Amino acid sequence: MYVIKDNVIKLSVRGLVEFICRSGDIDNRTGGFSDVRLMQEGTRMHKKIQKSMGASYRAEVPLKIELPETVENIDYIIRLEGRADGIISDFHEEADGSKTPVGKVIIDEIKTMQSDVEKLEQPVSVHEAQAKVYGYIYMVQNHLSGIGVQMTYANPETEKIKRFTKEYSKEELTEWFETLINSFKRWSDFVFCEREKRTASIKKLSFPFEYRKGQKKLVTGVYHCIGEARNLFIQASTGVGKTISTIYPAVCAMGQSKADKIFYLTSKTITRTVAEETFSILRRQGLSMRTVTLTAKDKICILEERNCNPVKCERAAGHFDRINDAVYDMITHEMVIDREKVMEYAKKHCVCPFEMSLDISYWCDGIICDYNYVFDPNVALKRYFGEGNRGEYIFLVDEAHNLVDRARQMYxxxxxxxxxxxxxxxxxxxxxxxxxxxxxxxxxxxxxxxxxxxxxxxxxxxxxxxxxxxxxxxxxxxxxxxxxxxxxxxxxxxxxxxxxxxxxxxxxxxxxxxxxxxxxxxxxxxxxxxVDPSTNLSERLAQGRSAVFFSATLLPVNYFKEMLTADTQDYAVYAQSSFDSKKRRIVIGKDVSSRYTRRNAGEYRKVCRYIAETVQVHPGRYLVFFPSYGYLQQVKENYEQMYKPDEIIMGAEGGTPKLTAEQNLIVQLPSMKEQEKENFLSLFENVQGSGSLLGFCVMGGIFSEGIDLKRESLIGTIIVGTGIPMISKERNLLRDYFDGCGKDGYAYAYIYPGMNKVLQSAGRVIRTEEDCGVIILLDDRFLTPGYEKLYPREWNEIYPVTKHNFKNILADFWKNLVQ
Known part of the structure; x- marks a missing residue:
C-alpha cells in the first residue's frame, strides 16, 4: 500500500481510500476477483469512453500532492499520487504548453463492473472517495473555488453506462479531505515512530552468539549482497546457523535504510517456528521490530468448513467496518504476532483472522510465511506484488531446494x-x-x-x-x-x-x-x-531488492541458480561446517542396489541384514529411509520374519509407549495426521526403556526434513536407494526438455532431485556439535562419479563396505568414539 524512502511515505490515491474508506462484508460467492483479462477489458472500456468525450476531455491526468506532517519531533511527508481518468473543462493553452482550466471543472472517475450498472442507485463509496481526492488535488493546485466529481460506471460486456455527478465547494471538499488525511495520519505517525525506534535499536545490536567457524564470513556476505541488491545462494550444512546468519544481516541492512521489509519464506511450518525464535533472540538483545507469521486460511479459519460470506460466517458480515480498529489495536500492543495472537484479537473484534493477518503485515517489518505468499500467482500478497509493484524487500528463502518443484506446481x-x-x-x-x-x-x-x-x-x-x-x-x-x-x-x-x-x-x-x-x-x-520456473520466479524476485536462498542441500549450485533465478552469475557461498568429522561415519554398501531390476526377495533380505547389524553393533534410535511405501513394505515384511521386532502401532491418541523389546519398530504411514506425526517423533525424543528403535520412513516425506532429533534421540540414518523420483512420462518430458537445452536431462529430471532427498535424509543425524552418528547409504550407485561429485565438502571420508566387513567398520567407529 505504501512505500517509505527517507522521510517520505508514498502511497497511491486508490490505496489510501481503499484502506480508509472500505466497509461492508467479505463475500466469496462471486467470481469478482481482479485479474489480467478483466483489467484488460476494463482498460479497453476506459479508452472507448475517453475517446467519446470530445475536445473538452483530458484523459489520464497525473496528479500528486505532498502533505507535510510531524509526530514526536519527526518531520515527514505524505505523498499522494494517482492518475485521474478524465478532467472535463474548457482549457486555455499557456505559452509553455501546459493547459489551464477555464470555467467549470469536473473530475471523471471510470469504473468497469461485471454486474448490471443500470441497477446502481448510488456510487460505491470507495470509488467516489477516490474521485474526490483527485478533485481536491486538482482544485488546490489550480486555485479553484469548487469542482465537480463524476462517477462513470460501465459494463464491458453490454457497454451500458451510468453516471453520477456532484458539485463540491472548496470549503466542503477541503473539510472532507482533511478528515480523510487525519484518519490516515494515526497510521503514518505510527510507522515513523516505530521506524525511529527500530533504527535506533539496530544500531546497538550485535551478533547474539560467538561466531562459529566461517559464520562471520557468511553473515558479512549476506549483508553485502543486500547492499549491492544481488541474489545469494548459500550451501550450509546443519549446525552452521543458517537462520541467524541470514536474519541478523538482513535486520542490519534495514537499519541502514537498505531495505523496508524482510520476507522469511519457508515450505514447512516447523521452519517458521525457527524463524520466530530467531527474531525473539534478537529482541532479547534489544531489537525493536514487529513480526507477523501468516497462517494458511484453512488452518486459521474458525469454521469447520471454510465459507467466506456473511450468510455462513458472522465474522465476514461487516468485517471491513471493524478491521482497521482491530489491526490498530493489535499493532499498538504486540511485537510478536503469531497465530495465537491473531486468533485472540480477531475474536475480540469479530473479524476474519486470515484477512486480519494480511492487513497486519502492512505494519510489520518482518513477515514469516510460506513460499506461496510471494511466488504463487493465485495466493501472492497482491498488496505488495500486484500490478508490478516494487519495494525494498529482502526475501530469505529457507530450505530453498524445495522451491524448484513447488514453483513448477505453482506455475x-x-x-x-x-x-x-x-x-x-x-x-x-x-x-x-x-x-x-x-x-x-x-x-x-x-x-x-x-x-x-x-x-x-x-x-x-x-x-x-x-x-x-x-x-x-x-x-x-x-x-x-x-x-x-x-x-x-x-x-x-x-x-x-x-x-x-x-x-x-x-x-x-x-x-x-x-x-x-x-x-x-x-x-x-x-x-x-x-518445466523451468526461473522466468516466473525471477520476475517476482525483481519486485524486491535481494534474495538469499539457503539450504543444506543446494548441490549442484548452478542447477539451482538456473532453476530459481536463471542467472548463474549470482553469488554463491559454501559455508564451512564446524562439526568434527570424526564424530560421524559415512558408509556405503557397495553390494546392494535399489534398482528396479534388482528388487527381489534376496535384495530385500540383504537390506534387512544391513539394518539389523547396524542396531546390533550399537543399539539406539535409527531412521531408515526407503524410496517408496511399496519398497518399505517389502523390507518390513522380510525384517519382521527375520528379526521379529516389536512393532509399535501409533494412533492419533496421545501417550508414548515404552520400548520393552530389544528391537522396536515404528512405521510411517501415508497421510499421517499431525498428532500421529508428533507421537511418532515423541518415541525418539522421550527416551523410555532401553530397547533400540527403528523408524521406517519414506525419503522426501514428513520425516526426511524439518525434524530436529538431537544427541541420543537419533544416532544414525540408513538410506536405501538414491532417491530418484519414480520414472514417469512427465519426468521423461523434463529429461527430454533439458537434453534439448544441451543439459544432462537425466540428471536434471532424476539424479539431482533424488540426491537432494538423500542429503536431506542424511542431515537428520547431525544437528548440533555434540551429536554423533552414522550415515549408511545402501546402493552401489553412490560410488559412481555422477553421484560422488554431488557429495557435500564435509563428506571428506567415505567407507565403501560389503556385508563381510560392514560390522567391523561400524564397530571401529563406535569404539574410537568412546575412546
Missing amino acids: SAILVKEDFLTIKKYVKDTDRALYNSLEKCNAGLLEYKRKCDTIDVIDYLGTFPAALERCYVRLQHFLEHHKNHPQQEEILQFFFTLRHFLNMYDCMDEKYLIYTKHDENNHFYMKLFC
Whole structure:
C-alpha cells in the first residue's frame, strides 16, 4: 500500500481510500476477483469512453500532492499520487504548453463492473472517495473555488453506462479531505515512530552468539549482497546457523535504510517456528521490530468448513467496518504476532483472522510465511506484488531446494475434461449461454482426447484458448448473478481453475510444455507444464531488492541458480561446517542396489541384514529411509520374519509407549495426521526403556526434513536407494526438455532431485556439535562419479563396505568414539 524512502511515505490515491474508506462484508460467492483479462477489458472500456468525450476531455491526468506532517519531533511527508481518468473543462493553452482550466471543472472517475450498472442507485463509496481526492488535488493546485466529481460506471460486456455527478465547494471538499488525511495520519505517525525506534535499536545490536567457524564470513556476505541488491545462494550444512546468519544481516541492512521489509519464506511450518525464535533472540538483545507469521486460511479459519460470506460466517458480515480498529489495536500492543495472537484479537473484534493477518503485515517489518505468499500467482500478497509493484524487500528463502518443484506446481495449470461436463449439468437449467460455452470447450478437449494415446505433446492450441476465454467471461457473469446456487462452491472452484489456466497461458514461454494425458482414473486432462520456473520466479524476485536462498542441500549450485533465478552469475557461498568429522561415519554398501531390476526377495533380505547389524553393533534410535511405501513394505515384511521386532502401532491418541523389546519398530504411514506425526517423533525424543528403535520412513516425506532429533534421540540414518523420483512420462518430458537445452536431462529430471532427498535424509543425524552418528547409504550407485561429485565438502571420508566387513567398520567407529 505504501512505500517509505527517507522521510517520505508514498502511497497511491486508490490505496489510501481503499484502506480508509472500505466497509461492508467479505463475500466469496462471486467470481469478482481482479485479474489480467478483466483489467484488460476494463482498460479497453476506459479508452472507448475517453475517446467519446470530445475536445473538452483530458484523459489520464497525473496528479500528486505532498502533505507535510510531524509526530514526536519527526518531520515527514505524505505523498499522494494517482492518475485521474478524465478532467472535463474548457482549457486555455499557456505559452509553455501546459493547459489551464477555464470555467467549470469536473473530475471523471471510470469504473468497469461485471454486474448490471443500470441497477446502481448510488456510487460505491470507495470509488467516489477516490474521485474526490483527485478533485481536491486538482482544485488546490489550480486555485479553484469548487469542482465537480463524476462517477462513470460501465459494463464491458453490454457497454451500458451510468453516471453520477456532484458539485463540491472548496470549503466542503477541503473539510472532507482533511478528515480523510487525519484518519490516515494515526497510521503514518505510527510507522515513523516505530521506524525511529527500530533504527535506533539496530544500531546497538550485535551478533547474539560467538561466531562459529566461517559464520562471520557468511553473515558479512549476506549483508553485502543486500547492499549491492544481488541474489545469494548459500550451501550450509546443519549446525552452521543458517537462520541467524541470514536474519541478523538482513535486520542490519534495514537499519541502514537498505531495505523496508524482510520476507522469511519457508515450505514447512516447523521452519517458521525457527524463524520466530530467531527474531525473539534478537529482541532479547534489544531489537525493536514487529513480526507477523501468516497462517494458511484453512488452518486459521474458525469454521469447520471454510465459507467466506456473511450468510455462513458472522465474522465476514461487516468485517471491513471493524478491521482497521482491530489491526490498530493489535499493532499498538504486540511485537510478536503469531497465530495465537491473531486468533485472540480477531475474536475480540469479530473479524476474519486470515484477512486480519494480511492487513497486519502492512505494519510489520518482518513477515514469516510460506513460499506461496510471494511466488504463487493465485495466493501472492497482491498488496505488495500486484500490478508490478516494487519495494525494498529482502526475501530469505529457507530450505530453498524445495522451491524448484513447488514453483513448477505453482506455475503449471491443468484442465480436466470431466469437470466441464459436471459444471454443464449444474448450469443447464439456469444459464443456457454458459451451458453452450462449456459444451464448446468440452468439444475442444474431446478432439485432443481422440488424438491422445498415452501422452501427447502439443505445440499450438489454435482457437481453444479463445473458447476458454468466452467461457470464463460467462462464468464470471453467472457467479455475479447466482450467489445462492446449490453448487455455487463447486462452480467457483472451477472458475478459479479456469482462471489460473488462462493466466498461465498468458505468461507461457519456451520454458513450458503443453501435453494431454489420461490419469489413473481414466480422466482426460490438458496440462500447461512449467518445466523451468526461473522466468516466473525471477520476475517476482525483481519486485524486491535481494534474495538469499539457503539450504543444506543446494548441490549442484548452478542447477539451482538456473532453476530459481536463471542467472548463474549470482553469488554463491559454501559455508564451512564446524562439526568434527570424526564424530560421524559415512558408509556405503557397495553390494546392494535399489534398482528396479534388482528388487527381489534376496535384495530385500540383504537390506534387512544391513539394518539389523547396524542396531546390533550399537543399539539406539535409527531412521531408515526407503524410496517408496511399496519398497518399505517389502523390507518390513522380510525384517519382521527375520528379526521379529516389536512393532509399535501409533494412533492419533496421545501417550508414548515404552520400548520393552530389544528391537522396536515404528512405521510411517501415508497421510499421517499431525498428532500421529508428533507421537511418532515423541518415541525418539522421550527416551523410555532401553530397547533400540527403528523408524521406517519414506525419503522426501514428513520425516526426511524439518525434524530436529538431537544427541541420543537419533544416532544414525540408513538410506536405501538414491532417491530418484519414480520414472514417469512427465519426468521423461523434463529429461527430454533439458537434453534439448544441451543439459544432462537425466540428471536434471532424476539424479539431482533424488540426491537432494538423500542429503536431506542424511542431515537428520547431525544437528548440533555434540551429536554423533552414522550415515549408511545402501546402493552401489553412490560410488559412481555422477553421484560422488554431488557429495557435500564435509563428506571428506567415505567407507565403501560389503556385508563381510560392514560390522567391523561400524564397530571401529563406535569404539574410537568412546575412546
